[in-house]
Amino acid sequence: AQSVTxxxxxxxxxxxxxxxxxxxxxxxxxxxxxxxxxxxxxxLQLLLKYxxxxxxxQGIKGFEAEFKRSQSSFNLRKPSVHWSDAAxxxxxxxxxxxxxxxxxxGTRLLVSP
Amino acid sequence: xxGVTQSPTHLIKTRGQQVTLRCSxxxxxxxxxxxxxALGQGPQFIFQYYREEENGRGNFPPRFSGLQFPNYSSELxxxxxxxxxxxxxLCASSPAGGGLNTEAFFGQGTRLTVV
Numbered sequence: 001a002q003s004v005t006x007x008x009x010x011x012x013x014x015x016x017x018x019x020x021x022x023x024x025x026x027x028x029x030x031x032x033x034x035x036x037x038x039x040x041x042x043x044l045q046l047l048l049k050y051x052x053x054x055x056x057x058q059g060i061k062g063f064e065a066e067f068k069r070s071q072s073s074f075n076l077r078k079p080s081v082h083w084s085d086a087a088x089x090x091x092x093x094x095x096x097x098x099x100x101x102x103x104x105x106g107t108r109l110l111v112s113p
Numbered sequence: 114x115x116g117v118t119q120s121p122t123h124l125i126k127t128r129g130q131q132v133t134l135r136c137s138x139x140x141x142x143x144x145x146x147x148x149x150x151a152l153g154q155g156p157q158f159i160f161q162y163y164r165e166e167e168n169g170r171g172n173f174p175p176r177f178s179g180l181q182f183p184n185y186s187s188e189l190x191x192x193x194x195x196x197x198x199x200x201x202x203l204c205a206s207s208p209a210g211g212g213l214n215t216e217a218f219f220g221q222g223t224r225l226t227v228v
Contacts, residue, residue, distance in 0.1 A: 103155030
């Protein structure tokens with residue numbers, strides 16, 4: 001069965017500092033991988049996705065993620081965090097033929113001045 | 114192009130009651146999925162509808178049911194509400210049956226509180 005682990009429940013980063021959010025997945029074949037962001041009380045906005053090809057993918061708002069098959073990881077990065085990036089971040093995996101997403105439990109990002 | 118819209122945004126129900134949540138899919142999308150997000154958790158897949166048929170179901174009891182209409186909008190119905198049903202319910206739409214190289218677009222959710 002597919003599963004996603006986000007080991008960090010909360011992360012606090014100073015504004016302007018770099019960010020890396022960890023995501024590990026369990027899936028038997030090549031997965032489709034996603035990062036979503038959720039502001040309080042809101043729905044999910046897609047930041048970026050990996051389907052195939054280049055393992056470093058660029059997304060919106062200056063985010064990027066790298067797929068590492070050997071480590072079963074898809075970590076999200078941003079070189080310089082802005083206060084508006086404070087939100088909950090979810091990593092998700094699905095198979096290639098069906099739209100069911102399996103989400104991690106999320107990482108709450110706090111940005112300090 | 115309109116996005117995914119859900120109604121109502123908030124709802125309070127009493128234990129044992131029934132509730133219907135609604136979702137209008139994004140223009141051109143024929144696949145709708147529903148997710149339940151309990152407080153502090155990631156979304157959990159409830160079921161998916163494609164061409165008005167249920168096309169996959171997560172680990173939810175039969176009192177969670179749904180419909181998809183010819184215009185691809187969808188309803189989620191929950192009978193015999195329990196306190197643990199309190200959650201944010203998210204609808205997501207995707208094109209082309211949700212298959213290869215497609216992504217899901219989420220609505221803002223309906224916050225259901227069961228008292």
